Amino acid sequence: xxxxxxxxxxxxxxxxxxxxxxxxxxxxxxxxxxxxxxxxxxxxxxxxxxxxxxxxxxxxxxxxxxxxxxxxxxxxxxxxxxxxxxxxxxxxxxxxxxxxxxxxxxxxxxxxxxxxxxxxxxxxxxxxxxxxxxxxxxxxxxxxxxxxxxxxxxxxxxxxxxxxxxxxxxxxxxxxxxxxxxxxxxxxxxxxxxxxxxxxxxxxxxxxxxxxxxxxxxxxxxxxxxxxxxxxxxxxxxxxxxxxxxxxxx
Amino acid sequence: xxxxxxxxxxxxxxxxxxxxxxxxxxxxxxxxxxxxxxxxxxxxxxxxxxxxxxxxxxxxxxxxxxxxxxxxxxxxxxxxxxxxxxxxxxxxxxxxxxxxxxxxxxxxxxxxxxxxxxxxxxxxxxxxxxxxxxxxxxxxxxxxxxxxxxxxxxxxxxxxxxxxxxxxxxxxxxxxxxxxxxxxxxxxxxxxxxxxxxxxxxxxxxxxxxxxxxxxxxxxxxxxxxxxxxxxxxxxxxxxxxxxxxxxxxxxxxxxxxxxxxxxxxxxxxxxxxxxxxxxxxxxxxxxxxxxxxxxxxxxxxxxxxxxxxxxxxxxxxxxxxxxxxxxxxxxxxxxxxxxxxxxxxxxxxxxxxxxxxxxxxxxxxxxxxxxxxxxxxxxxxxxxxxxxxxxxxxxxxxxxxxxxxxxxxxxxxxxxxxxxxxxxxxxxxxxxxxxxxxxxxxxxxxxxxxxxxxxxxxxxxxxxxxxxxxxxxxxxxxxx
Numbered sequence: 106x107x108x109x110x111x112x113x114x115x116x117x118x119x120x121x122x123x124x125x126x127x128x129x130x131x132x133x134x135x136x137x138x139x140x141x142x143x144x145x146x147x148x149x150x151x152x153x154x155x156x157x158x159x160x161x162x163x164x165x166x167x168x169x170x171x172x173x174x175x176x177x178x179x180x181x182x183x184x185x186x187x188x189x190x191x192x193x194x195x196x197x198x199x200x201x202x203x204x205x206x207x208x209x210x211x212x213x214x215x216x217x218x219x220x221x222x223x224x225x226x227x228x229x230x231x232x233x234x235x236x237x238x239x240x241x242x243x244x245x246x247x248x249x250x251x252x253x254x255x256x257x258x259x260x261x262x263x264x265x266x267x268x269x270x271x272x273x274x275x276x277x278x279x280x281x282x283x284x285x286x287x288x289x290x291x292x293x294x295x296x297x298x299x300x301x302x303x304x305x306x307x308x309x310x311x312x313x314x315x316x317x318x319x320x321x322x323x324x325x326x327x328x329x330x331x332x333x334x335x336x337x338x339x340x341x342x343x344x345x346x347x348x349x350x351x352x353x354x355x
Numbered sequence: 356x357x358x359x360x361x362x363x364x365x366x367x368x369x370x371x372x373x374x375x376x377x378x379x380x381x382x383x384x385x386x387x388x389x390x391x392x393x394x395x396x397x398x399x400x401x402x403x404x405x406x407x408x409x410x411x412x413x414x415x416x417x418x419x420x421x422x423x424x425x426x427x428x429x430x431x432x433x434x435x436x437x438x439x440x441x442x443x444x445x446x447x448x449x450x451x452x453x454x455x456x457x458x459x460x461x462x463x464x465x466x467x468x469x470x471x472x473x474x475x476x477x478x479x480x481x482x483x484x485x486x487x488x489x490x491x492x493x494x495x496x497x498x499x500x501x502x503x504x505x506x507x508x509x510x511x512x513x514x515x516x517x518x519x520x521x522x523x524x525x526x527x528x529x530x531x532x533x534x535x536x537x538x539x540x541x542x543x544x545x546x547x548x549x550x551x552x553x554x555x556x557x558x559x560x561x562x563x564x565x566x567x568x569x570x571x572x573x574x575x576x577x578x579x580x581x582x583x584x585x586x587x588x589x590x591x592x593x594x595x596x597x598x599x600x601x602x603x604x605x606x607x608x609x610x611x612x613x614x615x616x617x618x619x620x621x622x623x624x625x626x627x628x629x630x631x632x633x634x635x636x637x638x639x640x641x642x643x644x645x646x647x648x649x650x651x652x653x654x655x656x657x658x659x660x661x662x663x664x665x666x667x668x669x670x671x672x673x674x675x676x677x678x679x680x681x682x683x684x685x686x687x688x689x690x691x692x693x694x695x696x697x698x699x700x701x702x703x704x705x706x707x708x709x710x711x712x713x714x715x716x717x718x719x720x721x722x723x724x725x726x727x728x729x730x731x732x733x734x735x736x737x738x739x740x741x742x743x744x745x746x747x748x749x750x751x752x753x754x755x756x757x758x759x760x761x762x763x764x765x766x767x768x769x770x771x772x773x774x775x776x777x778x779x780x781x782x783x784x785x786x787x788x789x790x791x792x793x794x795x796x797x798x799x800x801x802x803x804x805x806x807x808x809x810x811x812x813x814x815x816x817x818x819x820x821x822x823x824x825x826x827x828x829x830x831x832x833x834x835x836x
Binding site: 106108112114136137188237239282283 | 379381386388389391392393414426427432433434698700759763764767768787788789790791792820823824828
């Protein structure tokens with residue numbers, strides 16, 4: 106149960122080795138916190154499990170293969186084996202090379218499956234669990250790239266646009282059953298996903314995203330931008346006419 | 356246990372009705388934080404309760420009374436809460452017994468019980484800070500009042516109770532004999548051993564509904580504790596309010612009020628005509644208009660100073676009525692709304708008398724934290740009782756009401772560490788945030804409770820948000836950290 110001060114008792118991190126997921130776990134870590142780390146088996150996953158266990162968490166490692174849809178039900182079942190999940194974070198995703206992505210059908214498909222199809226499939230499975238337990242949060246990591254899809258990374262952007270819409274809708278559907286969904290729209294996050302890319306203004310760290318997520322859950326907000334001012338920027342960009350939008354250096 | 360026999364439940368049960376899906380409603384405690392959605396089942400009879408038990412799924416059921424526990428004790432996300440407030444009949448009164456006893460359904464409030472008993476010159480032995488609690492809830496939380504040091508907690512006065520258990524059987528339990536283990540696990544058991552459906556409570560005689568009260572101001576916490584340590588035994592009731600805002604020399608200044616039930620002879624002639632009159636004025640209901648941060652530096656400081664200064668320095672033998680002496684907050688319905696939509700939490704802990712130093716340090720931590728509390732209570736507890744989860748133990752207890760704000764988790768965690776280090780604990784009826792790990796350290800007899808629960812409710816049909824949070828809901832795996 107999430108207590109009166111917004112502290113959860115259990116976490117499920119889908120994409121448990123992502124920088125943002127781990128930053129969220131670190132912020133919530135306290136003795137006795139149950140954490141299910143769902144990711145591909147890897148050294149990185151083991152290291153994350155050890156780190157969280159050292160902070161007093163009770164960690165279970167669960168296998169997750171985003172593109173193997175048939176395995177999702179087992180992943181979710183294993184994650185809930187220890188009891189209710191208070192906060193489930195869908196943090197996996199793939200950026201891909203934006204130019205290659207619209208020339209290479211396999212890469213485009215991979216982006217669509219990892220960033221959209223898999224989150225939707227898992228989102229429905231999680232939604233059913235949350236509906237039955239009548240409490241808890243699903244946190245979906247969207248992106249401002251999906252808010253107005255732009256030429257420079259439209260394959261990625263379109264997958265995030267789809268994910269964003271699905272989870273906003275799921276949140277509305279789950280509301281009357283006591284469960285909530287938080288959609289997070291970060292801008293540029295300095296993480297392993299973006300390593301090697303040129304930084305842009307308003308870039309944030311994974312920990313800043315994590316802080317925004319924990320604050321949002323405390324105050325029961327269901328849609329946030331990180332950093333906050335991006336909301337204003339995006340609400341402007343959303344309405345820029347296409348001929349002009351095309352010429353913007355973004 | 357009473358003239359009216361318990362209906363034979365199992366044989367006479369009608370065929371199960373088809374399950375009508377009940378809508379989910381948001382339930383929360385008096386602190387109005389951490390609400391969740393439960394199905395609320397209206398229970399009008401024992402048969403209703405049995406039927407609700409049978410229909411329950413893996414999310415289970417929890418009994419609920421008037422919802423005055425501050426946290427998540429009487430809510431059950433995705434499961435069922437049994438609303439027992441309609442089971443509110445007073446079944447029989449034995450006024451000539453020694454002691455006099457009354458047998459009631461569990462949903463009777465202490466308010467209606469007091470109103471019914473006063474004309475007979477009888478008094479409910481333990482009253483918490485509000486009369487708006489049910490007898491079932493008073494037992495399940497083993498509530499205490501200002502007379503704990505002389506009378507113990509509510510469970511000490513229960514002569515028998517009828518418990519509807521997970522298997523659908525009703526059992527009468529008594530504090531001594533074969534059923535005593537389950538009786539004492541049910542006292543303070545937060546509704547997790549079964550649903551208390553009726554109880555027989557011992558009463559005390561009283562000549563009047565008034566109190567003779569002595570009030571003393573204390574300049575700081577040391578003065579307050581010093582004054583309290585002397586002469587508490589001369590008063591049935593004793594409690595202090597203290598200022599949790601002012602720092603420095605006057606930190607913990609407070610007002611000590613101690614009293615005894617007034618004898619008829621002590622009443623002025625005017626009041627002697629109707630000495631048992633129940634005076635409970637109502638100032639109305641607080642509307643839902645308050646923003647968060649109503650309690651801020653300015654209002655908290657002003658309130659605390661005014662409350663301190665308005666108290667007489669030393670006044671002896673003042674006559675007060677029940678509401679003045681016991682339940683000033685009951686004059687305002689829904690007073691918890693003053694904390695705004697974010698809600699608040701109440702932190703109440705007890706530490707042994709030997710740990711007075713820790714007690715002082717905790718107060719210092721609260722005062723210097725920047726978190727503001729106005730309704731603060733200080734009291735000395737007497738001996739505890741055999742219940743494994745009962746809160747009171749001999750020592751100093753302190754209560755603060757804190758609006759939910761950023762950083763409160765850090766303060767509460769730090770206080771937990773001090774309290775547990777001194778062998779103390781926090782009160783489950785107030786709690787909405789304690790971790791399972793800390794809870795286990797604070798209640799060393801937890802395993803005794805879990806053993807009883809494993810026996811009477813092996814699959815955990817009785818369940819609640821509090822039970823999940825404190826890991827009381829997995830009785831088959833209990834006993835591990």
